[in-house]
Amino acid sequence: MTDTDLHRLAHSLLGKSADALEPEEANVLIDIRDQLPTSQDVADAADERATVGERLADRVAAIGGSWGFIIGFALVLFGWMILNTDILGHFHLAFDPYPYIFLNLMLSMLAAVQAPIIMMSQNRQAAKDRLGASLDYEVNLRAELEIMRIHEKLDDLIMARLDELAAGQEALFAHLGVTRRDR
Structure with missing residues (x-):
């Protein structure tokens, strides 16, 4: 076409x-x-358009926002504290004794890097939602237009059938000799 x-x-x-x-x-x-067909999978369409950085941000956000990460990170923190307070502190070899200044620095750096990455992932999710809304609109519009086309075809068929019936009625009246004035 x-x-x-x-x-x-x-x-x-x-x-x-x-x-x-x-x-x-x-x-x-x-x-x-x-x-x-008009319909598309939003996830596939979004993944096709995603850059390497966006996919990496999604992975980091998925890992950083999981219970596994939270539990693992809590274990590392407690391990750090026990190592520096009890184990190495006992031998006066603690490299980050209480109040754990180096640990606070590392946590601050992690938060400073992780927060923008999570925001990038949230922005990508918002873009994915907008894409989904756009694709949904296309599917809804397609359905509405197809319904309109079907109605138009049905209307044409009904009108053609009514014309056939009227022509048949006229032929029958002509055969019976009935004029329009007599009806």
Whole structure:
């Protein structure tokens, strides 16, 4: 099919010129024109568009926001404290004795790096949600337009059938010799 078909579909289904279509509307009409499905998996569509940094941010956020990370990190913290207070402190070899200044520095650095990465992941999730809403709109628009096309076809079939019935009735009246004035 050609661009002429796209212009015809835009005018007949949406009452717009093809140049005035929103991107989602154009995508739907192209799918109708080419007889392609409109629905897409949001996760697949978002993953296709994701950069390496965005995928890395998602991984870091997934790990940093898990119970496994929280429990493991708590064990490391307690291990650090026990090592520096009881074990190495007993031999006067503690490299970070209480109040654990080096540990506080490391935690601050971790938080300073982890927070923006988690924010990047949240921004990507928001973009994924916007993409999902756009794809949902396309599917809903496609369904609505297809329903309109079906109604139009049904209306045409009904009108053709009514015309056949009227013609048959006229033929029957003509055969019986009944005029319009007699009816």
